[in-house]
Amino acid sequence: MQIRSGTIDDLFPIVALHVNSWRSAFAGIMPDSFLSGPVADDRLALWRERLASPVRGSGLFLAHDGDGGLLGFAYLLPAPDGRILLDNLHVRPGNTGSGIGTELLRQGLAWAVDEHPAKEVYLEVLKANTRAIAFYERHGARRTDERIARFQQGFELPHFEYAWPMD
Structure with a gap:
């Protein structure tokens, strides 16, 4: 597995993985009418904007297999409150539990320390996404808030906010 930075050329593989990840992870959580319909157009619009006009200070990391296939990605960006938001961490369905997410998380957290010293990294995770919650807790994140998305x-x-303590 190789991890590299993402570019506009990665638009369609990122969108495809993101859509498949949401359809897999959020089945029974998000409305079926959304997941089976407009989620693809929604994710395409999001990633087209992000990759065409990158947010200053953001980081996009892609995990590829030996053949160049996209295995997962992580995206972090500065939040309005001065912290760093881990906005996306997705692994291709069927490859979860293989260490890809762990490597992407490590890469993203290390990048945040280097690029944004002393800034807390946080994320928001749906309350019903118990597998993701367990993953983040195993990797040192602590629940800091609960809100409605x-x-x-x-x-x-309902979703939770998790953050990594600044040491």
Whole structure:
């Protein structure tokens, strides 16, 4: 496995993996009407904007297999409150539990320390996504808040905020 920075040329593989990851991880959590329909267009619009006009100070890391296939990705960016948001960490369905997510998380956290010293890294995770919660807790994240996520598609879901303590 190789990890490298992402570029606009990675748009379609990122979107495909992101959509498949959401459909797998959020089945029974997010509305089926969203996951089976507009999620693909939604993720395409998001990643097209992110990759065409990168946020200053953001980092996108892609894990590839030996043949160049995308295995997973992590995306971090500065948040308005001065912290660093781990906004995405996805592993191709069928490859979870193989260490890919751990390596992407390590890469992202190390990058944040180098690029944004003394800035706390945090993430938001749906309350019903217990597998992801267990993963983040195993990797040292601590729950710091609980809120309701409001999706522009018209639904709401409870989520937790997790952060890594600044040592």
